[in-house]
Amino acid sequence: MMKKKFTTIKIKTLLFALFLFFGKFYSQTNNGAVGINTSSPNLNSVLDVVSGSNNKGILIPRITELQRNAIVINKPADDGLTIYNTTEDCFNYWSLADNEWKSVCGQLGKAVFTVDCSVSKAMGSYVKGKELTNSNYLTISVNVTKVGNYTISGTTSNGYNFYGTGVFLNTGVQKVQVLGQGTPQAIQTDNVTLEANGTEVTCTPAISISVLSPAGTYTMSCGSATVNGVYKVGTALSASNTITLPVNVSAIGSYTITTNTVDGISFSGSGTFTATGNQNITLSGTGTPASTSVKTITMTSDSQGGVSTTCSVNVIVVIPKKTVLHLGLETAYGYSAYTGPSRSLMDSPSNFGTTASSIVKYEGFNHISLGNSPSSAAVQTALNNKPDIVIIGYNYTPDATEAGYIANYLNKKGVVIALTDNTVAAQNLFLGIFSDPTISTSYGAGAGSVYALANTDDPILNGPFGDVRGKNWGEDASTTVNVSGLTSGFIPYSYAQPINNTTTRTGISGLRNNSLNFVWFGDGGFLSNENANGSQFNSNTIEPFVAPGSGGYFPVQKSAYGYAGNGFSAGSMQVQNSILFANMIAWAIQKSEFNGINTQ
Structure with a gap:
């Protein structure tokens, strides 16, 4: 041993x-x-x-990012300490100068993120033998938990693939466009195999792409296209936001219709025609509206055979709420539009609302009323708060000072609808607004007078609630006021002469100024109807406003109105006061949104 x-x-x-x-x-x-x-x-x-046989490498310590972060750094001694970060899949070294771990893959290193397959999809149309363009891409939804570089690819076995690389600078949910390249070789449905930073992503179900046959021959019926859904600033389009487009197919095959992108939104649709003749196709919307402007969308088809391949359709975006200042007597008759059927007409979502069937796509009103006899100080304060719209009704009588406040409000692009049948009130308004001493006002015909409307193409005479050009409006229980001495800059809606009266009268009884946002009719009871349900009041000479609650307070003509005279029998005339008023409100909303006192 x-x-x-x-x-x-x-x-x-x-x-x-x-x-x-x-x-x-x-x-x-x-x-x-x-x-x-x-x-x-x-x-x-x-x-x-040295690799003796030129077939081997060198391995340095391989640790996860958590293990790396657990190293207790001796700053002066560990400057340059190097490891292989298996989490990031990259070499890291400790930097004394920056007092942190650095990645040799770039300062940010590789990003860490997950893919949300449920909202990731392929965009564009895919046709056999047609090379992919910039419209062919994958939109991939990711949730980034660590900023850095990314590479995302999608592969198929049908002659085309997808590839995208870049840098995530922020954490959170984001969308990435991964462009396609290549040419589909066969008509089939392809499942896309995804990889993210070198790791396969399993989507169930997989992102699938239908490769179509070559295009057929068809024409689009542009004038019959229907825009569906509600469009709102800042709200992403959903499955309900589509365009229904009628087409006439003369030769079967695939179809691809795309649109330009207008203010953040676009539409597209693709498929295969299996029969000829008239049929409808659906274009699906994508994007988020950035403004309330009307968007003219141009549709472009891939139809063969030399037929027309473009047409347009307008998309209307919901306008946000507006504040309305009411000045007038608050009674059930609805003189100031703060009460009565005229208020119900304004607040009806089928008239002004956010539903797909709303006549005017609009979020509604904030109503404020100063009543019939506010102080001048109250009027000034209210107008200085910049309401979007002001509605004046019976029997608010502004003095010269208040008329000056209203003029100042108009000059700042405020919107005023004035319905007045007092000569002093009208005189003060016109003189205050236009500073023309030659303008004068006078009383005209009385209750039950019927006035012919001009045959002029105008947004109030011919608006979303009806075309009343060449028709009539009716005076309520008082006496019409007429204005004379007007020069240029006015669109006359009606003159002083009633159609059912032979007494000669001069002047104008209704107008719109074409430089200021100002509409006026010489009747304070223009909106009068004491029936809370808005149904027609049984009288030929008073309460000409009709908007039945049974119809969603939609404005209709009063079918029997007017006193007898000049060849007309009593109640034989029809008047359009409620339709005119609804068109005024639609016009006022547009003006206040795009050219109003609060327009940015």
């Missing part, structure tokens, strides 16, 4: 001596450099590793 122990000690001593000898030899002859698989290591290195 002792002999064996002695021999072991001798061997260890010999090996140690040899190590010291060769270490001293290499240190002396190679200036301290150590070589592995080389007898002449690089003189500028302390370690030179």
Whole structure:
């Protein structure tokens, strides 16, 4: 036993001596450099590793990012400490200067993110033999938990693929466009195989793409296209936002219809016609409206055979709420539109609302009323608060000071609808607004007078609630006021002469100024109807306003109105006061949104 122990000690001593000898030899002859698989290591290195058969590499410690972060750093001594980060799939080193771990893949390193397959999809149309363009891409929804570089690819076995790379600068949910390239070779449905930063992403179900046959021949019926759904600023389009487009197919095949992008939104549709003749196709919308402007969308088809391949359709975006200041007597008759059927007409979502069937796409009103006799100070304060629209009704009578406040409001692009049958009130308004001493007002015909409307193409005479050009409006229980001495800049809606009266009268009884947002009719009871349900009041000479609650307070004509005269029998005329008023409100909403006092 002792002999064996002695021999072991001798061997260890010999090996140690040899190590010291060769270490001293290499240190002396190679200036301290150590070589592995080389007898002449690089003189500028302390370690030179050579792959003897040129088929091997070097491994440094491989640890996760959590394990890396658990290292207790000795800052001066560990400057340059290097590891391979398996979480990031990249080399990292400790930087004393920046006091942090750095990635050699870039300062940010590789991003960490997950893919939400449920809202990721392929965009564009895919046709056999047609090379992919910039409209062919994958939109991939990701949730980034660590910023950095990313590479996303999608592959198919049908001659085309997708590839995208970039940098995520923020964490959170984001969407990435991964462009396609190549040419589909066969008519089939392809499942896309996704990879994200080199790791396969399993989507169930997979993102699928239908490759279509070559295009057929068809024409679009542009004038019959229907825009579906509600469009709202800041709200992304959903499955309900579509365009129904009638087409006439003369040769079967695939179809692809795309649109331009207008203010953040666009539409597209593709498929295969299996029969000729008239049929409807659906274009699906995408994007988020950025403004309330009307968007003219141009549709472009891939139809063959030299037929027309473009047409347009307008998309209406919901206008946000507006504040209305009411000045007038608050009674059930609805003189100021703060009460009565005229208020119900304004607040009806089928008239002004956000539903797909709303006549005017609009979020509704904030109503404020100062009543019939506010102080001048109250009027000034209210107008300085910049209401979007002001409606004046019976029997608010502004003095010269208040008329000046209203004029100042109009000059700042405020909107005023004035329905007044007091000569002093009308005189003050017109003189305050237009500063023309030649303007005068006078009383005209009385209750039950019927006035012919001009046959002029105008947004109030011919608006979303009806075309009343060449028709009539009716005076309520009082006496019509007429204005004379007007110069240019006015669109007359009606004159002083009633159709059912032979007494000669001059002046204008209804108008719109074409530079200011100002509409006026010379009757304070223009909106009068004491029936809360808005149904027609049984009288030929009073309450000409009709908007039945049973129809959603939709405005209709009063079918029997007017006193007898000038060849007309009592109640034989029809008047359109409620339709005119609804068109006024639609006009006022547009003006206040796009050219109003609060327009930015």
